[in-house]
Amino acid sequence: MHYVIVGNGVAGTRAAMTIRQRHEPQQARITLISDESPYFFSRTALMYAYMDQLRRRDLEPYEREVYDRQQIERIEAQVVDLDAESKKLTLDDGRVITFDRCLLAVGAGPRMIDFQGLDDVEDGLVHFVSLQDLDTCERLTWSTDHAVVVGGGLIGVELVECFRHHGLQVTFLVREPYYWPAAFAEEEGQMISEHIRSHGVDLCHETQLASIETDSRGRVSAVVTEDDEQIQCQMLGIAIGVVPRVNWLRDVATPPAIGAGLRVNRAFETSLPGVYGAGDCIEIELDPKKEPLHEPIWYAARRHGELAARSMLDDDISYEPPIFYNSSKFFDIEYTTVGEVQDLPAGTNTLYRRKPDAAVSQRIVVDGDNCVLGFSMLGSRWDHTVLTRWIKENRSLDFVRRNLPDAQFDVEFGRVDLDSFNEEMRTL
Numbered sequence: 156m157h158y159v160i161v162g163n164g165v166a167g168t169r170a171a172m173t174i175r176q177r178h179e180p181q182q183a184r185i186t187l188i189s190d191e192s193p194y195f196f197s198r199t200a201l202m203y204a205y206m207d208q209l210r211r212r213d214l215e216p217y218e219r220e221v222y223d224r225q226q227i228e229r230i231e232a233q234v235v236d237l238d239a240e241s242k243k244l245t246l247d248d249g250r251v252i253t254f255d256r257c258l259l260a261v262g263a264g265p266r267m268i269d270f271q272g273l274d275d276v277e278d279g280l281v282h283f284v285s286l287q288d289l290d291t292c293e294r295l296t297w298s299t300d301h302a303v304v305v306g307g308g309l310i311g312v313e314l315v316e317c318f319r320h321h322g323l324q325v326t327f328l329v330r331e332p333y334y335w336p337a338a339f340a341e342e343e344g345q346m347i348s349e350h351i352r353s354h355g356v357d358l359c360h361e362t363q364l365a366s367i368e369t370d371s372r373g374r375v376s377a378v379v380t381e382d383d384e385q386i387q388c389q390m391l392g393i394a395i396g397v398v399p400r401v402n403w404l405r406d407v408a409t410p411p412a413i414g415a416g417l418r419v420n421r422a423f424e425t426s427l428p429g430v431y432g433a434g435d436c437i438e439i440e441l442d443p444k445k446e447p448l449h450e451p452i453w454y455a456a457r458r459h460g461e462l463a464a465r466s467m468l469d470d471d472i473s474y475e476p477p478i479f480y481n482s483s484k485f486f487d488i489e490y491t492t493v494g495e496v497q498d499l500p501a502g503t504n505t506l507y508r509r510k511p512d513a514a515v516s517q518r519i520v521v522d523g524d525n526c527v528l529g530f531s532m533l534g535s536r537w538d539h540t541v542l543t544r545w546i547k548e549n550r551s552l553d554f555v556r557r558n559l560p561d562a563q564f565d566v567e568f569g570r571v572d573l574d575s576f577n578e579e580m581r582t583l
């Protein structure tokens with residue numbers, strides 16, 4: 156059986172390792188194809204490489220020998236065609252790879268808008284998604300005094316932090332009235348905005364990019380906002396989200412069903428026999444009456460990869476999304492979120508606790524029966540396994556408040572004194 160996996164990110168690599176754990180090389184030949192890098196690396200750690208805190212090699216979670224030891228073949232090329240009937244993939248160098256089962260784990264790429272002036276840009280415009288983006292950022296940093304970053308999400312703020320680390324002046328254009336409404340209520344969003352500003356960033360809310368200006372060599376020289384303000388800059392970071400890298404699949408010999416992403420069922424099967432999908436590129440049809448689920452985060456991609464591999468190995472898989480969890484940071488503010496904290500139904504109660512004069516807060520969401528539904532914790536570190544357990548156990552707000560210290564990480568990172576907080580309970 157030849158298992159061919161397109162994309163060696165966390166989803167694809169996890170799938171390869173899962174197949175190998177089950178079957179010896181004589182039973183299962185595994186090939187991993189990537190057009191980005193010969194070895195799996197941690198995309199979430201890109202910023203630490205840019206800030207010179209990690210070497211490129213340190214981004215790779217596995218020793219390189221592992222691939223040979225586990226007999227996982229690697230191909231560096233772009234897949235340009237898929238024929239599910241003859242079970243063939245075509246690469247951009249003309250090679251044809253046959254498969255018995257194929258996993259498409261092709262990830263997501265930067266979302267882009269056709270800004271005025273974009274056609275004239277030859278250099279100076281960057282995204283921050285791939286290793287090639289990191290190369291471009293590193294090449295341009297030393298000839299840049301002022302950078303503009305557009306887009307107030309997770310990747311935007313990471314790019315801003317990297318630019319500040321290298322001593323650049325940074326203007327951060329964010330369309331929304333406060334930082335990241337998709338994840339935060341106004342209080343948290345404003346707290347993070349203040350924190351970003353305290354790091355010397357010129358953060359402009361409710362400001363949108365209208366056009367890009369270039370110099371005689373085509374390098375970005377300025378941007379103009381929709382309020383007609385011109386900002387001189389030599390680098391422009393566009394971080395307005397990511398989209399599944401599935402467009403190429405619309406034109407292949409046997410196109411799979413595609414919506415906003417590659418459509419899969421609960422067993423990670425696409426509409427094509429023998430072809431599966433996993434990670435940032437997929438949308439999962441859980442319920443035909445509802446919008447498909449798109450989970451573009453690291454832990455989800457890892458889980459998809461493992462389950463898709465098991466499905467390819469003929470295990471009976473029916474995906475149930477677990478309680479949501481994610482963690483990140485915004486400059487010095489640690490962030491942990493668990494369960495439901497956004498798009499809450501009317502009548503939901505939220506308890507918001509903020510430490511006076513410090514960028515530390517907790518939001519606890521409870522349902523009408525006072526059972527806890529979600530947590531949004533900023534400014535200190537939390538053990539998501541404890542918070543997840545409390546949600547699963549339908550714990551009451553009183554219980555959670557009494558036991559909150561149990562969910563804090565301590566020793567190495569220090570606990571926050573949980574007593575001196577201002578509190579506000581609000582019903583949505």
Ligand SMILES: Cc1cc2nc3c(=O)[nH]c(=O)nc-3n(C[C@H](O)[C@H](O)[C@H](O)COP(=O)(O)OP(=O)(O)OC[C@H]3O[C@@H](n4cnc5c(N)ncnc54)[C@H](O)[C@@H]3O)c2cc1C
Pocket residue numbers: 161162163164165166167188189190191192198199200201202232233234235260261262263283284285309310313400403433434435436451452453454456481482483
């Ligand atoms: C800067 C940054 C920070 C992030 N921080 C966080 C975070 O803090 N927490 C979190 O949960 N998530 C974070 N994410 C998201 C997380 O990294 C992704 O959800 C995860 O990496 C997705 O893994 P994947 O395997 O699905 O896809 P990817 O890692 O994107 O891998 C897909 C691979 O397939 C390759 N490929 C695509 N098309 C082809 C083709 N036709 N032929 C060959 N190869 C192809 C791509 O080049 C890529 O190498 C971050 C993302 C970025 C960019």
